[in-house]
Amino acid sequence: MITVENLSIHYGNLAAVRDVSLDIPEGKITAVVGPSGCGKSSFLASLNRLTDLIPGAKVAGEIRLNGKSDIVNDPGLDLLELRRTVGMVFQKPNPFPLSIRKNFELPLLEHGISKREIPGRIESTLREVGLWDEISDRLDESAENLSGGQQQRLCIARALALRPKVILFDEPCSALDPLASGVVEDHIAALRGKVTVVIVTHNLAQARRIADEVALFWVRDGAGCVIETGPANTIFDRPKDPDAALYFSGARG
Amino acid sequence: MSPSVNDRVAGAALGIAAWLCGGISLLILIWVGVEAIPALNNDPGISSLLGDAHWLPGSVREPQFGMLPILAGSVLVTIFSIIPATVAGVGCAVFQRFYAPKWMRTFLRRVLELLAGIPSVVIGFWGLVVLVPILQKWQPPGQSLAAAAIVLAIMILPTVALTASTALKNVSPGLFRAAAALGMGRARTILGVALPTARRGIAGGVILAAARAIGETMAVVMVCGNVAQWPGSIFDPIRPATATIALEMSYATAGHRSVLFALAFFLVLVVGAAVGWIAFRKPSTPHRR
Amino acid sequence: MIGGAARLSRNDRLLGAAGGFAALVVLVGFGAIVFDLFQTGTASLSIPFLVGKVENGGRAGGIGPVLISTGMILLVCLAVALPLGTGCAIWLSEFASKIRFARAITAGIDLLASVPSIVFGLFGMVFFCRTLGLGFSITSGGLTLACMILPIVIRTTLIGLSGAPSNLRPGAAALGLSRVSTIRHLLLPVAIPGVVVGTTLGISRALAETAALIFTSGYATRWPEGFDDSGRAISVHIYDLAMNVPGGAANAAASALVLLLALLFINYLATLLADRWLLKRIAPTSE
Ligand SMILES: Nc1ncnc2c1ncn2[C@@H]1O[C@H](COP(=O)(O)OP(=O)(O)O)[C@@H](O)[C@H]1O
Ligand SMILES: [Mg+2]
Numbered sequence: 164m165i166t167v168e169n170l171s172i173h174y175g176n177l178a179a180v181r182d183v184s185l186d187i188p189e190g191k192i193t194a195v196v197g198p199s200g201c202g203k204s205s206f207l208a209s210l211n212r213l214t215d216l217i218p219g220a221k222v223a224g225e226i227r228l229n230g231k232s233d234i235v236n237d238p239g240l241d242l243l244e245l246r247r248t249v250g251m252v253f254q255k256p257n258p259f260p261l262s263i264r265k266n267f268e269l270p271l272l273e274h275g276i277s278k279r280e281i282p283g284r285i286e287s288t289l290r291e292v293g294l295w296d297e298i299s300d301r302l303d304e305s306a307e308n309l310s311g312g313q314q315q316r317l318c319i320a321r322a323l324a325l326r327p328k329v330i331l332f333d334e335p336c337s338a339l340d341p342l343a344s345g346v347v348e349d350h351i352a353a354l355r356g357k358v359t360v361v362i363v364t365h366n367l368a369q370a371r372r373i374a375d376e377v378a379l380f381w382v383r384d385g386a387g388c389v390i391e392t393g394p395a396n397t398i399f400d401r402p403k404d405p406d407a408a409l410y411f412s413g414a415r416g
Numbered sequence: 417m418s419p420s421v422n423d424r425v426a427g428a429a430l431g432i433a434a435w436l437c438g439g440i441s442l443l444i445l446i447w448v449g450v451e452a453i454p455a456l457n458n459d460p461g462i463s464s465l466l467g468d469a470h471w472l473p474g475s476v477r478e479p480q481f482g483m484l485p486i487l488a489g490s491v492l493v494t495i496f497s498i499i500p501a502t503v504a505g506v507g508c509a510v511f512q513r514f515y516a517p518k519w520m521r522t523f524l525r526r527v528l529e530l531l532a533g534i535p536s537v538v539i540g541f542w543g544l545v546v547l548v549p550i551l552q553k554w555q556p557p558g559q560s561l562a563a564a565a566i567v568l569a570i571m572i573l574p575t576v577a578l579t580a581s582t583a584l585k586n587v588s589p590g591l592f593r594a595a596a597a598l599g600m601g602r603a604r605t606i607l608g609v610a611l612p613t614a615r616r617g618i619a620g621g622v623i624l625a626a627a628r629a630i631g632e633t634m635a636v637v638m639v640c641g642n643v644a645q646w647p648g649s650i651f652d653p654i655r656p657a658t659a660t661i662a663l664e665m666s667y668a669t670a671g672h673r674s675v676l677f678a679l680a681f682f683l684v685l686v687v688g689a690a691v692g693w694i695a696f697r698k699p700s701t702p703h704r705r
Numbered sequence: 706m707i708g709g710a711a712r713l714s715r716n717d718r719l720l721g722a723a724g725g726f727a728a729l730v731v732l733v734g735f736g737a738i739v740f741d742l743f744q745t746g747t748a749s750l751s752i753p754f755l756v757g758k759v760e761n762g763g764r765a766g767g768i769g770p771v772l773i774s775t776g777m778i779l780l781v782c783l784a785v786a787l788p789l790g791t792g793c794a795i796w797l798s799e800f801a802s803k804i805r806f807a808r809a810i811t812a813g814i815d816l817l818a819s820v821p822s823i824v825f826g827l828f829g830m831v832f833f834c835r836t837l838g839l840g841f842s843i844t845s846g847g848l849t850l851a852c853m854i855l856p857i858v859i860r861t862t863l864i865g866l867s868g869a870p871s872n873l874r875p876g877a878a879a880l881g882l883s884r885v886s887t888i889r890h891l892l893l894p895v896a897i898p899g900v901v902v903g904t905t906l907g908i909s910r911a912l913a914e915t916a917a918l919i920f921t922s923g924y925a926t927r928w929p930e931g932f933d934d935s936g937r938a939i940s941v942h943i944y945d946l947a948m949n950v951p952g953g954a955a956n957a958a959a960s961a962l963v964l965l966l967a968l969l970f971i972n973y974l975a976t977l978l979a980d981r982w983l984l985k986r987i988a989p990t991s992e
Contacts, residue, residue, distance in 0.1 A: 216596055243714075246599035257594040259609050269608040270598035318594070325598065423884045427800050433792030434801070437859060438810030440852050441817040444828045451831060504727040511724030524728055526976075531735045533972040535913030537940045538742065538961045541947050545954060546741050570734060577731070603716040631821025633916040634944060658823045658916070665827070665920055680824045691819035692812075 164189045165210065165329065165359065170224035170235070171386075172205045172214065179205040181386035182224075185378055189229075192352070192360040194370035194395070197380030198410070202387025203363040206380070207331045210234070210361065211249040212242055228328070247274050250322030254334040256314035258306035258321070263298060266306050266321050274325060288324040292316040292350045312343025316350060323358075330354065332362040336369065348373060367411065371399060379407050445684065452681045455481075455674035465675065471644035471655075473664065473672040481675055485646045489654035492561055493636065494629045496650065497568035502622050504569075505576030506611070512577075513584045514606055525581070532574035540638035543567040548639055555651040559641035562650045567635045572625035579624070583617025584610055620694045627687045633658040657683060739965070746962030749955050755963070759926035763946045763953050768960055770928045774843060774936025775912070777929060778922055781847020782854065782911050783904065789851070790858030791900055795888060797859075798866045799874075818856035822916040825853050829921035841935045846922025853917060854907035861906065865899015866892060898978070905975040909968055915940035939964050 165187040172180040180202035187193045195203050205214065212234060214220045226234040234245065247270075259266050267285045276284065285302070289295040294316050298309065306317060315335060322330055332351060336344035352373040354360050364370050370377055377398045379391040391398060391407040402408045456462055460481045468482030512524045543563055552558025587610050595605040611618070641653020642663060655663075657679045665676055713721070757767025793810070801807035829849030839845045877887040915938070923935035924945060937945070943960045946953030 211597065213593065213597055216593060243599040243601055246597055251597035253590070253593065253597075255590060257588075257590040259591060259594065260613050261609075265608070265612075269595075269604060270600055273598070273600045273604050321598065420883070426885045426888070427796075430792045430796035430800055433789050434796040434810050437789060437793040437817075437855050438813030440855065441813045441820065443832060444817075444820060444824065444852075447828055447832045447836070448824060451827075504730055507724045507727030508731055509724075511721065511728045515721040515724055516728070524732075527732060527735055529976065530969060530972065531731070533909060533913075533968055534738065535915070535940060535964060535968060537913070537915040537943050538965055539738070541943055541957060541961050542738050542741055544947055545745065545958070546737075570738070573731065601714050601717050603714065603720040606720060627819060631823070633821070633823040634940075638944070638948060658821065661823050661827065662916060662919065665830075677827060680821075680827045683821050684824050687819050687821055688816050691815065695815060 164229055165361075166225075166227045166230070167210075168225040168227075170206070170209060170222070170226065172202065172209055173221045173223075174205075174217070175219045178386035180209075181384070181388055183387070183389050185389055185392065187359060187361055188376060189359050190356050191375040192355055192362060192373055193376040193378065194374035195361060195363045195378050195380060196365070196367060196370050197387070198382075199365070200387075201380040201382045203380050204333050206387070207251075207333050207361060207363055210329070210331055211246050211251055212240075213246075213251065215242070243273070247325045248327055249329040249331065250325060250327035251331040252315070252318050252322055252333070252335050255338050256311060256318050258309070258314050258317050260305060260307050262303045263306045263309075263317065264302045266317065267324055270321065270325060284324045288320040289317075291323055291353075292320045293346070294320060310343065312339050312346055315339060315343070315347050319347070319350060327358060329359040329361065332360065332364075334363050334365060337365060367399075367413075371395060379404075379410065381406055381410075445681075448677055448681050448684065451677035452674060455671060455678040459671035459674060465678070471660075473668065473675065479672065481671070483657075483675065483679065485644050486655055486657055486660050486679070488646060489561070489640070489644070490630050490656040490658070492647065493564045493568060493640065493654065493656050494626055496561065496565035497572060497629050498622060498626045500565075501569040501573040501576050501625060505573045505621075505625075506580045506618060508573075508577040509580035509584055510606055510611075512581055514602065514610075525578070528574040528577050531570070532578070534571075536571060536632055536635040537638075539567055539571055540635035543635065543639040551651070557641060557653060559639055559653055560651045561640065561647050561654045564636045564640035564654065564656070565650070567639050568629045568632060571632065571635055572629050575625040575628065576618075576621050579621025580614070580618045583614035583621070586617065587613045616697070620697075623690050623694055627690045630656075631658060631683055631687050633662050637662050742958065742962050742965055745955070745958035747959075749959040750962060754956075754959060758928065759942075762950045763926065763942065763956055764950060765956075768939065768942060768956075768963070770926055771937050771939050771942045771960070774922070774925075774929050775938045777843045777932060777936060778847045778850065778918070778938055779908065779911055781844055781932060782850040783908070785848060786851040786854050786858050786907060787900070787904060790855050790903070791862050791896070793855075794859045794862035794866060795892070795896070798863055799884065799888060799892065814856050814859055817852065818860075820853075822853065822914055825849050825917040826920045828852070829917060834921060840933065841921070841923040842933045843922050843929060843936045844932045846918045846936070846938065847932075849917050849921045850911045850914060853914065854910050857907045857910060858900070858903040861899045861903030862896055863899070865896040865902075868895055868899070902975055902979050905971055905978060909971045909975065912964065912968060912971070913940060914938075915944050919944075 167183060167185040170180060170183040171178065183206060195206065197203055208214045209222050210226060214222050222235050224235055228234060232240060234240065264285065268281055271281050271284060286295060294313060297313065306314065309317060336347050339347060348369060351360060351362065374395040377393060377395050378389050380387050381390040390404045391402050399411050402411055464481050465483050468480040470480045470482050471486060472480040512521050516524060547566060548558040548563050551560065551563055591609055591613060592605065595609050636656055637659040640655060640659055642655045642659055643653040644655040647654050661676045661679055668676055754767040755772065756769045758769055759771065760766030797807055797810065829845055833839050833845040833848045834841055874887065877891055918938045918941050922938060924937050924941065925935035926937055929936040939960055943957050943964065946957035
């Protein structure tokens with residue numbers, strides 16, 4: 164369970180996200196939707212402190228993982244361990260331009276997994292994303308030679324290999340063709356119950372298909388905030404906010 | 417004159433300029449190559465060049481033209497300069513890109529550019545009056561393979577460091593984000609992701625630097641000791657190809673002179689091939705471990 | 706910052722220390738070289754040294770004739786390399802209609818850029834001194850250097866020309882401008898920064914050159930009597946004093962300092978100009 168309280172994100176003087184509070188349930192799939200520029204990616208990146216990589220980005224508020232230490236403010240937080248626990252998959256597949264095996268070895272070795280354990284991890288996670296049968300004989304070839312959809316599944320497997328508790332997806336299908344997009348979506352859906360998933364998506368139909376919970380971001384007073392949250396099976400039908408109603412009906416956003 | 421005539425005249429003039437510029441390298445190959453023909457043919461001929469035991473071109477009774485020790489000198493001095501220059505240059509680039517504060521980054525780059533701009537004769541002079549005496553006290557005679565390698569390493573280090581820095585800069589930020597999102601630390605990100613990804617650019621810089629090292633003359637001739645021999649240790653004097661040409665051309669005649677041209681021709685081929693290879697490398701090679 | 710962590714692990718710090726050490730070695734090494742040259746060179750450096758004639762093989766007197774010869778060699782070099790290089794670049798970017806020809810010429814220029822300077826020296830000796838009958842002369846030396854800096858001039862000019870907005874040419878053609886006027890009034894102004902930076906870089910390369918001059922412009926230390934006279938460039942002077950003239954080290958050091966200062970200034974100028982004109986792509990080294 165991730166508890167977000169009064170989260171604000173600034174880039175210099177620009178407020179990207181203001182005062183967001185949200186509960187993300189454990190083991191479920193939470194979809195974050197909304198028009199572009201409303202702060203979804205910024206919100207997601209703050210959950211594993213990837214906002215640290217952006218010069219000038221400032222995060223305020225609280226984020227707690229299972230009620231424990233505060234991700235935003237805790238000075239003693241081990242960032243590398245946080246990112247092992249909270250994995251992330253990006254819009255554009257970003258495998259390292261090295262061998263497929265290296266793609267797994269580098270992060271696994273960083274987190275102290277022994278060399279002996281690694282082949283097993285590679286196989287099990289590649290099976291989880293349905294890649295094992297496709298590429299098991301090409302582990303020493305460059306990951307760049309894979310198709311876009313395969314690369315994205317490799318990135319998911321690479322994150323899964325670290326046995327994270329949470330995985331963040333930032334529009335993981337929008338750079339893929341429809342067929343590959345469907346395959347990736349199925350594998351994300353299959354993570355339900357195993358890890359906590361937060362997925363940013365532009366695609367309302369996708370949110371409907373795979374999400375348990377939905378949070379709608381919107382720009383109000385120049386900054387992103389959450390205007391509607393709820394279970395996926397009801398939120399689309401009975402939104403309280405008028406903007407949300409228009410957005411879900413396809414008229415806005 | 418009508419504009420179209422004007423245009424044609426201008427086009428022709430510029431075209432001549434262009435062909436002239438492009439043709440100079442051909443002129444060089446031909447003019448140097450022609451002078452080298454006797455040496456390869458029979459005066460003294462390839463068998464003598466490769467077979468003679470010694471380099472004694474001035475001997476009146478029985479001149480010998482064994483150029484293997486000379487080629488070995490060129491190769492050794494290149495290897496012994498490129499290794500430290502690569503280690504230090506890449507280290508410098510890593511520090512500059514990933515550790516140095518912003519002001520120091522620019523400062524380091526400026527210093528490297530200035531270092532690259534010091535003429536070879538000046539570095540050679542520095543080597544002769546500062547470096548060689550130090551080596552001499554420690555491992556006489558001082559003028560040696562080691563001295564030449566150090567001087568050359570200083571000269572080519574900026575090339576390696578600056579190209580490595582550019583190559584590291586061109587590593588896609590997405591890969592750094594991916595590494596960060598996987599909880600990878602700085603050292604592993606640099607060693608495991610950044611350097612391997614930039615390896616083509618870095619290797620290109622190293623090869624360019626090696627090409628410069630093997631073709632460098634002045635800095636080497638002033639500190640290498642100029643003895644055409646197989647060096648027994650790195651503190652022995654050597655005489656690489658470029659130094660041989662510079663020192664002997666002023667008095668060489670007949671076959672000896674032709675051999676020096678053959679050495680020059682050989683240098684052009686080696687360096688041209690190295691540089692051409694970088695330019696025409698396939699854009700990307702599938703990675704194998 | 707990459708790795709993201711505020712705290713660096715032991716390995717992170719080790720790598721940083723190793724890189725920092727390399728950088729330190731470079732800084733200290735550069736500092737030491739410049740310091741040594743200043744220390745040994747300032748002793749004999751003076752105005753009379755700069756204008757005086759060379760005496761006693763260079764042990765005494767100054768470097769006046771050497772500076773004049775250097776300037777004349779440079780003059781010949783630029784007088785040939787600038788028009789030829791600029792012309793070649795303009796042809797490549799504006800006139801070359803067959804890609805095959807442009808490729809061949811570019812390959813030739815790339816090869817030229819890779820030729821070691823001692824080979825230029827030999828080529829100049831047989832081609833300019835002998836085949837063209839120019840003898841051991843300032844002209845031969847200048848022409849040899851011109852061949853050497855042509856690639857630099859061509860490349861920078863090409864970069865300058867590529868900065869011209871792509872709609873300039875069809876726009877000019879639509880106005881019925883001839884190609885010559887298009888080039889003169891529209892493209893050349895755009896290309897001038899590239900030419901200027903290329904010239905500066907070329908001068909710095911030419912000034913630094915020794916090996917190409919030993920066998921072309923020669924060793925003569927008298928006041929040069931004309932372009933057909935032999936004349937000793939400053940870099941050759943340094944080499945000769947250091948290697949062949951016992952007791953010449955002091956004046957060699959002073960000459961080396963003069964050359965170093967001139968080059969540091971010119972290179973500084975080149976960076977400044979390149980930055981000023983936002984031609985960051987020109988300096989192969991820029992960030
Ligand atoms: N690195 C950045 N620097 C400055 N502004 C940024 C940066 N990234 C995003 N923004 C701004 O923050 C706001 C939210 O962006 P983002 O989180 O990417 O939204 P979304 O993912 O919903 O499209 C936008 O106005 C965007 O312009
Ligand atoms: Mg986004």
